[in-house]
Amino acid sequence: MKPMQSRNNFKxxxxxxxxxxxxxxxxxxxxxxxxxxxxxxxxxxxAFLGDPEQKTLELYVGKINAAGGVLGRKLQxxxxxxxxxxxxxxxxxxxxxxxxxxxxxxxGSTTGETMAVIPLVEAAQIxxxxxxxxxxxxxxxxxxxxxxxxxxxxxxxxxxxxxQSRKFSKVALISGPGGFDKSMRGQCLDVAKKxxxxxxxxxxxxxxxxxxxxxxxxxxxxAGVQAVLNAGFxxxxxxxxxxxxxxxxTVPLYQSHGVASKDFIKLAGAAAEGVRLPAxxxxxxxxxxxxxxxxxxxxxxxxxYESHFKSEVSTFxxxxxxxxxxxxxxxxKAGSTDKAKVRDAIEGIRGFMxxxxxxxxxxxxxxxLDLSAFRMLEVKGGNWTLVK
Numbered sequence: 001m002k003p004m005q006s007r008n009n010f011k012x013x014x015x016x017x018x019x020x021x022x023x024x025x026x027x028x029x030x031x032x033x034x035x036x037x038x039x040x041x042x043x044x045x046x047a048f049l050g051d052p053e054q055k056t057l058e059l060y061v062g063k064i065n066a067a068g069g070v071l072g073r074k075l076q077x078x079x080x081x082x083x084x085x086x087x088x089x090x091x092x093x094x095x096x097x098x099x100x101x102x103x104x105x106x107x108g109s110t111t112g113e114t115m116a117v118i119p120l121v122e123a124a125q126i127x128x129x130x131x132x133x134x135x136x137x138x139x140x141x142x143x144x145x146x147x148x149x150x151x152x153x154x155x156x157x158x159x160x161x162x163x164q165s166r167k168f169s170k171v172a173l174i175s176g177p178g179g180f181d182k183s184m185r186g187q188c189l190d191v192a193k194k195x196x197x198x199x200x201x202x203x204x205x206x207x208x209x210x211x212x213x214x215x216x217x218x219x220x221x222x223a224g225v226q227a228v229l230n231a232g233f234x235x236x237x238x239x240x241x242x243x244x245x246x247x248x249x250t251v252p253l254y255q256s257h258g259v260a261s262k263d264f265i266k267l268a269g270a271a272a273e274g275v276r277l278p279a280x281x282x283x284x285x286x287x288x289x290x291x292x293x294x295x296x297x298x299x300x301x302x303x304x305y306e307s308h309f310k311s312e313v314s315t316f317x318x319x320x321x322x323x324x325x326x327x328x329x330x331x332x333k334a335g336s337t338d339k340a341k342v343r344d345a346i347e348g349i350r351g352f353m354x355x356x357x358x359x360x361x362x363x364x365x366x367x368x369l370d371l372s373a374f375r376m377l378e379v380k381g382g383n384w385t386l387v388k
Contacts, residue, residue: 033073033074034069034071035075035078035101035103036057036077037079037106038078038096038106039082039088039093039113040053040107044085046083046233046234049110050084052314052320053107053131053317055305055317057079057320058079060321061324071335075328082109085113086112087116089108089113089116094120097120103331103342104127106320106324109131110179111133111136112179113132115136115137118145122143122145125343126144127144127146128146131320131323132149132180133149133150134151134152134183136183138151138365138366145366148320148322148356149315150257150280150374152180152183153187156187158374160188160195160197163227168197168252169197169226170198170200170224170226171200171228171229173188173203174205174219174228174232174240175203175230175232176207176231177204177207178234181258184256201219201222203215203218210239211243212239212243213246213247216247217247219249220247228244229256230255231258232255237255238264238267241268241272242268245270253276254275254276255275255276257280257374260279260280260283260314261314261315262314265379273381278376279377280373280375281375282302282313282314282318283314283377285298285299285302297354297355298355301313301355305317318355322356325352326354326359327342329352347361347362348361356373357369357370357372357373
């Protein structure tokens with residue numbers, strides 16, 4: 001064999017070996033799971049948020065994998081229980097980024113946890129979809145941060161529109177100590193004048209308070225109060241609702257979407273009757289007309305969740321569903337798990353029907369919901385009903 005021919009054969013052999021290794025490597029990459037990172041308040045005071053969120057993520061990651069996964073790869077959920085603690089949230093987020101090397105993060109049950117980790121995800125340049133409520137999460141816009149729930153400002157506006165329709169203009173506020181509570185209080189005070197609302201009483205309660213009768217008595221004794229709005233979440237609003245009835249306050253009581261689950265009604269008991277709040281259509285899925293474009297999504301999620309876990313849905317689990325599905329949709333659109341491409345794809349989501357409403361993201365709106373995504377609900381007969 002001539003030297004030149006020998007060298008050519010050797011080169012062709014090397015090329016063949018290289019191609020084989022490339023195919024093997026490519027197949028290995030194709031089999032690596034797409035890692036969905038999460039930190040949620042599964043235990044602690046905000047467990048009513050985190051527990052249904054984690055259950056939802058586990059349920060739908062399993063369903064997606066059973067259907068073939070995404071881009072030919074399985075999803076892997078890497079989740080930690082932050083128990084509502086901002087410092088734990090930071091620790092787990094660092095672990096998700098540096099050790100677990102997740103592709104996207106869907107989590108953050110509370111505003112406090114979410115705000116604590118934003119500097120980390122922005123520095124790491126990883127897409128982060130928060131499940132918390134305060135508007136400060138996405139205003140001003142942070143490049144890598146998105147959120148699913150309606151904002152506290154939207155809740156104020158939806159409530160004030162309902163108050164307008166009932167000819168209420170003199171309103172009392174009572175709020176809790178958490179990040180969401182404080183943010184919503186501020187947002188309500190900020191937009192009240194826009195809706196002709198005059199806040200004539202403004203009371204607060206502490207994290208460990210188990211009786212709010214003192215604050216509510218002050219409100220009761222404030223002349224001219226036509227309605228009361230409690231900006232808060234967790235057990236505080238249930239205590240407020242019970243105390244409200246115990247001391248005989250008769251004007252209408254409004255709560256925030258921070259208690260939009262059947263758990264609130266169970267905690268508050270008969271005192272919850274007549275309470276109004278803005279929430280996603282998910283809580284009244286079966287009451288929606290067949291013509292409602294959101295019905296199929298919320299009814300479908302409700303049936304899946306309730307049949308699997310034998311417990312009632314909450315809007316909080318619904319936010320986890322929305323976050324996961326938007327992350328999956330973005331990965332599909334990006335055609336990879338390249339973080340910059342996935343981020344861009346999330347920002348480009350338009351007309352996506354979720355349990356919270358229709359999402360239309362943009363470079364200036366990293367939530368993508370408008371007021372039409374909120375429904376006004378009232379507790380009647382121990383259940384949520386649509387306000388007509």
